[in-house]
Amino acid sequence: MEIRLMKIKDLAAVRALEMELIQEYFGEILENKWEDLPQEWKDNLGASSKRFFLTYVQSGxxxxxxxxxxxxxxxxxxxxxxxxxxxNMLWVENMGVHTYFRRMGIGYKLLQACLEEAKKLGAELAHSAIQPDNVPSIMLHKKIGYFIDRREIALLDLKDGKKHRH
Ligand SMILES: CC(C)(COP(=O)(O)OP(=O)(O)OC[C@H]1O[C@@H](n2cnc3c(N)ncnc32)[C@H](O)[C@@H]1OP(=O)(O)O)[C@@H](O)C(=O)NCCC(=O)NCCS
Incomplete structure (x- = not known):
């Protein structure tokens, strides 16, 4: 198995895999059936979506x-x-391993490769946002040596005009 920088030619495969994992995640938290969700909304999900893919490939x-x-x-x-x-902070937006190939050290190697490259580029700190119930991801980050406290992220949708009237 080879760990290498992501290239444009990986788009189709990476998009398919990221969407599978997003579907796996939403399958657990959403009541709606995946098939019933609007296609446009689905198209915008993930770092492999049209708006973000190139940025993440070009980040190196x-x-x-x-x-x-x-x-x-x-x-x-x-x-x-x-x-x-x-x-300089390394921002990890998303990571994932195909279900068939989990627990074989692939996630660990991917994160290590990313951290090593980030260090070379001058990163002082690395950040991953992890759901508190995502045990595999928490354990992976702990194994690498991440410090995980009880912080939770507060998010506000600034595009939703109804929610914040003056
Ligand atoms: C999280 C994820 C990327 C881990 O990938 P992986 O290739 O299976 O992980 P690795 O085999 O490299 O595991 C490295 C270490 O992480 C921990 N770990 C991984 N999966 C675990 C699990 N299911 N339970 C407990 N610990 C686990 C272990 O400490 C493991 O080391 P060990 O096997 O020597 O005990 C994978 O489970 C995944 O794709 N999950 C769905 C998407 C996701 O949650 N992404 C993270 C978003 S923050």
Missing amino acids: LSFVAVEDDEVLGFIFAQMVHKVYNVE
């Missing part, structure tokens, strides 16, 4: 795990600046 920090030309896993990341009190 996104990787794929490949065997026999098959993409088994991916990690989407980019460098962000002047947040959390540091100049």
